[in-house]
Each structure stands twice: as structure tokens, then as C-alpha cells.
Amino acid sequence: MPYRALFPRDLFADLDRLQREMQQSFDLSPNIRGLSRGFPALNVGGTPRSVEIYAFTPGIDPASLEVQIEKGVLTVAGERRVEAIPDKAAVHIDERFAGRFRRVVTLPDDVDSNAVEARYQDGVLHISIARKETAQPRRITIQ
Amino acid sequence: MTDRTEVSQTNEPTRNEAALLPPVDVIEDANGITLYADLPGVPKDKVSLHVEADTLTIEGEVALNLPEGMEPSHAEVALPRYRRVFTLSKELDSGKVEAELNQGVLKLRIPKAEHAQPRKVEVKVA
Numbered sequence: 303m304p305y306r307a308l309f310p311r312d313l314f315a316d317l318d319r320l321q322r323e324m325q326q327s328f329d330l331s332p333n334i335r336g337l338s339r340g341f342p343a344l345n346v347g348g349t350p351r352s353v354e355i356y357a358f359t360p361g362i363d364p365a366s367l368e369v370q371i372e373k374g375v376l377t378v379a380g381e382r383r384v385e386a387i388p389d390k391a392a393v394h395i396d397e398r399f400a401g402r403f404r405r406v407v408t409l410p411d412d413v414d415s416n417a418v419e420a421r422y423q424d425g426v427l428h429i430s431i432a433r434k435e436t437a438q439p440r441r442i443t444i445q
Numbered sequence: 446m447t448d449r450t451e452v453s454q455t456n457e458p459t460r461n462e463a464a465l466l467p468p469v470d471v472i473e474d475a476n477g478i479t480l481y482a483d484l485p486g487v488p489k490d491k492v493s494l495h496v497e498a499d500t501l502t503i504e505g506e507v508a509l510n511l512p513e514g515m516e517p518s519h520a521e522v523a524l525p526r527y528r529r530v531f532t533l534s535k536e537l538d539s540g541k542v543e544a545e546l547n548q549g550v551l552k553l554r555i556p557k558a559e560h561a562q563p564r565k566v567e568v569k570v571a
Binding site for chain 1: 463468469470471472473474475481483484485486487488508509510511512513514515516517518519520521522547548549550
């Protein structure tokens with residue numbers, strides 16, 4: 303009779319892997335904004351001198367992207383067109399986003415909406431907004 | 446008779462590193478399959494395509510130009526890596542895969558093997 307282990311080699315590692323796979327396939331990462339995931343995906347970060355926003359917009363003509371700042375609200379909008387499907391072709395998987403999109407981010411109070419830089423590279427729109435000079439920490443000398 | 450040359454997929458990671466699953470489109474026509482995958486943030490030199498027997502692995506490393514000392518506050522692309530594994534049908538010629546990456550979109554063209562190409566048979570009138 304062949305020997306068979308009663309337990310998997312490393313039960314906890316297997317459970318851990320299972321949980322990770324579940325989390326990824328359902329994308330249930332804990333998030334205060336709930337499950338809504340629009341297009342494009344956004345990553346936001348900040349440095350003491352600037353606010354950095356990354357919009358993941360692959361395969362878009364940069365000229366069709368609209369970036370707007372109004373009253374402390376940043377809007378990224380545009381349209382993604384997908385190549386026309388040729389005749390007699392069958393679509394087996396259709397997951398990529400197509401159509402018009404718009405995402406809106408409220409900016410912190412200390413940004414300077416006149417000092418914005420936007421760059422599109424490798425399908426990522428990187429928007430860098432400088433913070434106001436007056437908001438920078440200053441050292442006050444004591445007389 | 447719809448599933449002649451399916452690209453069936455398995456999501457089993459080949460390595461232990463966690464990776465994001467990129468969205469794809471797969472379109473089949475008479476001569477082969479076209480696969481589009483969204484890999485935003487991946488430069489040309491960080492894409493790796495691997496064909497082994499009948500599995501195709503697409504992998505990409507995200508290389509963002511992050512300023513020094515940046516504190517992330519909200520991340521929807523939370524891992525710096527994409528990976529997806531496909532099982533190719535025997536009808537596809539995995540030796541003739543053509544790939545191009547344009548602004549974060551990977552386009553793969555995999556032709557069908559000679560024997561699987563559609564052929565027109567002449568009907569002779571006796």
C-alpha cells in the first residue's frame with residue numbers, strides 16, 4: 303500500500319496561497335472606496351513638494367486625453383477606441399475597456415493648479431501638481 | 446462547433462511572486478488568433494513572452510518614474526507586475542508568434558499551423 307501523507311506538506315502555506323489567489327481573482331483588496339473600479343485605474347501619491355497622480359490608460363492617443371483642474375478637482379477624461387473586429391472573426395475573450403471614460407479626483411488644498419505637468423508614457427498618464435510655495439514648511443529664525 | 450481553436454486559460458501562477466492579471470481580448474479569424482493585453486506602465490524591455498510546449502506566458506514589470514520620497518496614498522495598481530498564462534490550441538503555430546508593444550498595449554499574432562489553415566476544395570464537374 304503506498305504511503306500517503308494525511309496532511310498536505312505545508313497546510314498554512316497552501317491556505318495562504320489559496321487566499322491570495324481568491325483575493326486576486328475577485329480583486330477584493332480592502333479599500334475605503336469600496337469595490338468600484340473605474341477606468342482608468344489611478345494611483346495617487348505625494349511628496350512634500352508635489353502631488354503625483356498616475357492614470358493607467360493604455361493604448362490611447364495622448365491628444366484625445368483631457369486633463370482639467372477646476373476648483374481643486376482634477377478630471378481625467380477621454381475615449382478609448384478598440385480596433386475594429388474583422389469580418390468572420392470570433393471574439394473569445396473581451397475584457398479590455400472600450401468607450402468614453404472620466405475619473406475625478408479631489409486635490410488637496412495646498413496645490414498650485416498653475417504648476418501642473420502631464421506626461422504620457424508606456425500607457426500611463428503621469429500628472430504632477432506642485433504644492434504652493436506658501437504651504438512649504440518654513441523655519442522661522444528667532445531674533 | 447464553435448470551439449475549434451480556443452485559447453483556454455489557466456490562472457495558475459508559474460512563480461510565487463504575486464502579479465496582477467491583465468485584461469485581454471482574444472479574437473480569432475480564419476488564419477490565426479490576435480491577442481491584445483493591457484500592460485500599462487511596462488516599457489518594451491520589461492515585457493517577457495514565454496512559449497513552452499503549449500503554454501504561453503505573458504509577463505511584464507511596471508516601471509513608473511516615481512519621484513524620490515513619494516508616499517503612496519491610494520493605489521489601484523498595487524503590484525508592480527503583470528502575469529497571465531494561456532494554453533494554446535494545437536492548431537496554432539507557436540513558433541511564429543509576432544508581438545508588438547505600443548503605449549502599454551501588447552498585441553500578439555499567432556497564426557494557425559499550415560494544416561489548420563482553411564482550404565478551398567475545387568469541385569470538378571464530371
